[in-house]
Amino acid sequence: MFTGIVEELGTVAAIEDQGDALRLTVRATTALDGTRLGDSISVNGCCLTVAAIEGDTWTADLMQETLDRTSLKGATPGDRVNLERAMTPEQRLGGHIVQGHVDGVGVVVRRDPSEHWDVVEVSLPAELARYVVPKGSITVDGVSLTVVGVGPDSFTVSLIPETLARTTLGTRAPGDRVNLETDVIARHVEKLLTPYLPGAPA
Structure with missing residues (x-):
């Protein structure tokens, strides 16, 4: 479980294409502090398991499901990525409850910069809109954000200077793909209430 508060901007150091899988190696500092094999680290909002640690790099295996459902399939060496270690019980929940299970991929539609913040519009897959x-x-890419507005096929968020400086969202441009995870509480509420809605099967 994560909070959506990015701890560090890491760098993709290497990618090993294994056909139906990838081995992703990331260079980091903060994210490796206290990290052991088997621990979880969020990379652009995708929960990955640490399979190897060597010096200032760590490696994870990405299976086909991850490649199909996230933007990590298009990662290349040199890319900057948002990193967050899994939360511990004594941490403050500064963002919101984030599982690191990407629901879908959106695309940056536009960004409107201002003096103190940027407003960014991101496309929203139809199945996630509700x-x-x-x-x-x-x-968005592992960053906990508050939704400003919602349209039929997109939503907007406002990015403060801290977010612009410390995450990849500061450089995402129109056309860039981003990982999206919706509020897990909303999905559980829907699952529990659906059988009691009018027209539901007995």
């Missing part, structure tokens, strides 16, 4: 509401939480 979980996104104004003032609700959404995770």
Whole structure:
């Protein structure tokens, strides 16, 4: 489990294409502090298991499901990535409850910079739209954000200077793909209530 508060911008050091899988090696500092084999690290919002540690790099295996459902399939050496270690019980929940299980991929539609923040519009896959509401939480590339507005096929967020400086969202341009995770609480509520809605099977 994560909070969506990015700890560090890491760098993709190497990628080994294994056909139906990838071995991803990331260079990091903070994310490796206290990290052991088997620990979880969020990379652009995708929970990955540490399979190897060597010096200032760590490696994870990405199976086909991960490649199909996230933007990590297009990662290349030199890319900057948002990193967050799994939270511990004594941590403050500074963002919101994030599982690191990417629901889908959106595309940056536009960004409107201002003096103190940027407003960014991101496309929203139709199957995720019902979980996104104004003032609700959404995770974009592993960053916990508050939704500003929601359209039929997109949503907007405002990025403060701290987010612009410390995450990849500061450089995402129109056309860039981003990982999206909707609020897990909304999905559980829907699952529990669906059988009791009018027209539901007995």
